[in-house]
Amino acid sequence: MNVLVVTCPDCFEELEISTSDWKEFQLGDILGCNSCGAELEVTSLEPPEFEPLGYSTECPKCGTLFPLSEADLENTRVTCPDCAFSFALEDN
Ligand SMILES: [Zn+2]
Ligand SMILES: [Zn+2]
Structure with missing residues (x-):
């Protein structure tokens, strides 16, 4: 196949x-x-x-790319699923 x-x-x-x-x-x-x-x-x-589909972002601390949910986009702060670093999303 x-x-x-x-x-x-x-x-x-x-x-x-x-x-x-x-x-x-x-x-x-x-x-x-x-x-x-x-x-x-x-x-x-x-x-x-x-x-x-949708948005993804890169963790500024460890460089992991991860997808953003609608909720993430609304509150503009996200937490990296890999290292748990919390950061503000840049303007998007
Ligand atoms: Zn990270
Ligand atoms: Zn993938």
């Missing part, structure tokens, strides 16, 4: 999708990264391209 390897734009992990599964995907479909849990929107089928 052929496998398509795509890179998660959020955590840069390589995700494997079987080509038979990929045929079922359409533009705008959402793929979940099984490494970081980010939701990725299919923006191109050939070649396969994705855009992270």
Whole structure:
């Protein structure tokens, strides 16, 4: 079976999708990264391209990239899931 390897734009992990599964995907479909849990929107089928859905940010202390929830965006302060460092989001 052929496998398509795509890179998660959020955590840069390589995700494997079987080509038979990929045929079922359409533009705008959402793929979940099984490494970081980010939701990725299919923006191109050939070649396969994705855009992270929503926002992510990078921890200024340890450099971990993690997705932001709606609630995070509202209160503008977030806590890094990796090192528990709390910081203010920059203007976005
Ligand atoms: Zn990921
Ligand atoms: Zn951190």
